Amino acid sequence: xxxxxxxxxxxxxxxxxxxxxxxxxxxxxxxxxxxxxxxxxxxxxxxxxxxxxxxxxxxxxxxxxxxxxxxxxxxxxxxxxxxxxxxxxxxxxxxxxxxxxxxxxxxxxxxxxxxxxxxxxxxxxxxxxxxxxxxxxxxxxxxxxxxxxxxxxxxxxxxxxxxxxxxxxxxxxxxxxxxxxxxxxxxxxxxxxxxxxxxxxxxxxxxxxxxxxxxxxxxxxxxxxxxxxxxxxxxxxxxxxxxxxxxxxxxxxxxxxxxxxxxxxxxxxxxxxxxxxxxxxxxxxxx
Numbered sequence: 692x693x694x695x696x697x698x699x700x701x702x703x704x705x706x707x708x709x710x711x712x713x714x715x716x717x718x719x720x721x722x723x724x725x726x727x728x729x730x731x732x733x734x735x736x737x738x739x740x741x742x743x744x745x746x747x748x749x750x751x752x753x754x755x756x757x758x759x760x761x762x763x764x765x766x767x768x769x770x771x772x773x774x775x776x777x778x779x780x781x782x783x784x785x786x787x788x789x790x791x792x793x794x795x796x797x798x799x800x801x802x803x804x805x806x807x808x809x810x811x812x813x814x815x816x817x818x819x820x821x822x823x824x825x826x827x828x829x830x831x832x833x834x835x836x837x838x839x840x841x842x843x844x845x846x847x848x849x850x851x852x853x854x855x856x857x858x859x860x861x862x863x864x865x866x867x868x869x870x871x872x873x874x875x876x877x878x879x880x881x882x883x884x885x886x887x888x889x890x891x892x893x894x895x896x897x898x899x900x901x902x903x904x905x906x907x908x909x910x911x912x913x914x915x916x917x918x919x920x921x922x923x924x925x926x927x928x929x930x931x932x933x934x935x936x937x938x939x940x941x942x943x944x945x946x947x948x949x950x951x952x953x954x955x956x957x958x959x960x961x962x963x964x965x966x967x968x969x970x971x972x973x974x975x976x977x978x
Contacts, residue, residue: 781977821859
């Protein structure tokens with residue numbers, strides 16, 4: 692689905708006696724929760740590795756005619772803004788334009804094959820058309836799960852934050868808005884075994900089922916807000932999820948479509964952040 696341009700089973704739980712039914716089930720919180728304050732630095736990711744990490748930007752602006760997808764005017768502005776902001780944060784940024792689905796997947800496989808032991812984290816941003824759970828390459832669609840799978844299984848990124856930013860539609864619904872009244876580890880049993888989905892964050896430009904708006908000269912609402920907020924010095928001392936909450940506020944409150952077609956005019960948007968991060972993440976400039 693095209694992103695639109697405006698003219699401007701079984702549940703275990705942690706409580707005494709309330710486990711899932713096996714003798715080996717843990718039924719209470721272990722250390723460090725018992726011994727550390729919840730605002731301890733132990734609950735922040737280690738960002739003191741020699742390198743910040745790799746950040747891959749895929750900017751798909753033009754598409755093969757058979758896809759039926761129009762050119763994404765303004766996407767180059769988004770790509771340049773993201774490149775500069777993550778370069779500032781010390782990432783090794785790679786920018787790739789107009790990638791096929793095979794090329795997109797190979798970029799993730801290649802990144803997953805690298806040794807990230809000396810890196811703080813990994814990040815990727817995809818600027819493209821999209822629909823529910825899929826992204827467009829220049830020649831077709833790829834499931835988001837398939838796209839990110841190589842990174843989630845990368846052994847040298849286990850326990851490290853993995854950030855995915857998606858500027859793409861997730862459906863064909865418009866958000867009309869609503870009036871608000873002032874009245875209202877290593878993977879072995881000898882080490883720490885963690886879920887494969889842990890330490891991953893997805894920042895989507897919009898919620899499932901909805902269009903994602905983009906200005907033809909200024910770029911998308913989401914990337915405009917993201918890069919402008921990340922460029923402010925106070926965000927260097929803020930947890931990244933908190934920063935993204937500020938981004939959501941900016942998109943929701945400061946943007947509205949201005950289109951000649953009545954059915955597309957005065958529409959709204961709010962990003963969607965899905966975080967499986969297990970610690971706080973601070974992305975201040977690399978020292």
